[in-house]
Amino acid sequence: MEKVAFLGLGNMGGPMAANLVKAGYSVTAFDPAAAALEQAVKNGCSAAASAAEAAKGADVVLSMLPSGALVKELYLGARGLLQALDRDTLVIDSSTIAANDARQVIAAAGERGIRAIDAPVSGGTAAAAAGTLSFMCGGEADAVDAARPVLEAMGANIFHAGPAGAGQVAKICNNMLLAIHMIGTAEALQLGVDNGLDPTVLSDIMKASSGGNWSLEKYNPYPGVMDGVPASRGYTGGFAVALMLKDLGLAMDTAAGSASSTPLGALAKNLYQLHGGDDKNQRLDFSSIQNLFRRPAGD
Numbered sequence: 001m002e003k004v005a006f007l008g009l010g011n012m013g014g015p016m017a018a019n020l021v022k023a024g025y026s027v028t029a030f031d032p033a034a035a036a037l038e039q040a041v042k043n044g045c046s047a048a049a050s051a052a053e054a055a056k057g058a059d060v061v062l063s064m065l066p067s068g069a070l071v072k073e074l075y076l077g078a079r080g081l082l083q084a085l086d087r088d089t090l091v092i093d094s095s096t097i098a099a100n101d102a103r104q105v106i107a108a109a110g111e112r113g114i115r116a117i118d119a120p121v122s123g124g125t126a127a128a129a130a131g132t133l134s135f136m137c138g139g140e141a142d143a144v145d146a147a148r149p150v151l152e153a154m155g156a157n158i159f160h161a162g163p164a165g166a167g168q169v170a171k172i173c174n175n176m177l178l179a180i181h182m183i184g185t186a187e188a189l190q191l192g193v194d195n196g197l198d199p200t201v202l203s204d205i206m207k208a209s210s211g212g213n214w215s216l217e218k219y220n221p222y223p224g225v226m227d228g229v230p231a232s233r234g235y236t237g238g239f240a241v242a243l244m245l246k247d248l249g250l251a252m253d254t255a256a257g258s259a260s261s262t263p264l265g266a267l268a269k270n271l272y273q274l275h276g277g278d279d280k281n282q283r284l285d286f287s288s289i290q291n292l293f294r295r296p297a298g299d
């Protein structure tokens, strides 16, 4: 498992491919965006002119794309990559996509005798750069085991969540919960500030009390409370509102498919839609939901 084809070299895929190179893998990369491909070459990857060219002779094909539609376009159909891959190739899709889309790709791979898993990630761009991502894998145990060494070169935690699509389900459950406790944290901090409390003092109190949670402790949404988080640099450089909205949409679709009751997830999606309504907010980090609760100056 030495040769890896890496497809999709964006904010996440770029640093992930670089970590594979550092771990000694021979990485051939493809991305239709020329700047992303150039950066990958600077990081030690070889550039390919197409996904098919990158995948030729690869032991592992790893994709990190923005949407399920693009993942299906890449792998499926008469001109899809699955038609061209050798049977002993291992396919790992780390994009966040609908579980049903992942199952479709994995089943189509299985029909051709090709092992494939879904392996979406948690941790964001900082963990992608540091090689400390969490991978949530779905698929056959032997395929997940075969993927483990490659994933360990990019991540600190490799979970086998269950059969095909299970990684995607785990991912959207986690991100739905993340959205809910981020909004709750922002709402509580604003209530305190509106009633005369210092947000740092209130954060310290809640961290040591029953309101403590990851958003409050590790990713405080109130500007100036914590160094090194997006809230303290104008909500730039984190996990975009647009991506959180994508994940909440996937969570709601999944809930509809299983007739699960997710009222807080639905409300979280609604609030992020309200907040992300204008294009500027879509690109801000998701902790900028704090601004939905802050009063305009002078109010």
Ligand code: NAD
Binding pocket: 007, 008, 009, 010, 011, 012, 013, 030, 031, 032, 033, 036, 051, 064, 065, 066, 067, 070, 074, 094, 095, 096, 097, 121, 122, 123, 124, 125, 238, 239, 240, 243
């Ligand atoms: P991005 O938009 O920065 O990068 C995606 C890249 O894929 C782009 O460079 C694009 O040109 C390329 N691409 C599109 N079609 C392609 C194709 N057919 N072949 C090869 N490359 C192609 O997105 P990102 O932030 O890197 O996110 C990638 C995936 O990871 C998404 O599914 C996202 O939801 C998920 N994710 C992102 C984060 C985050 O913090 N950014 C965290 C966890 C998960």
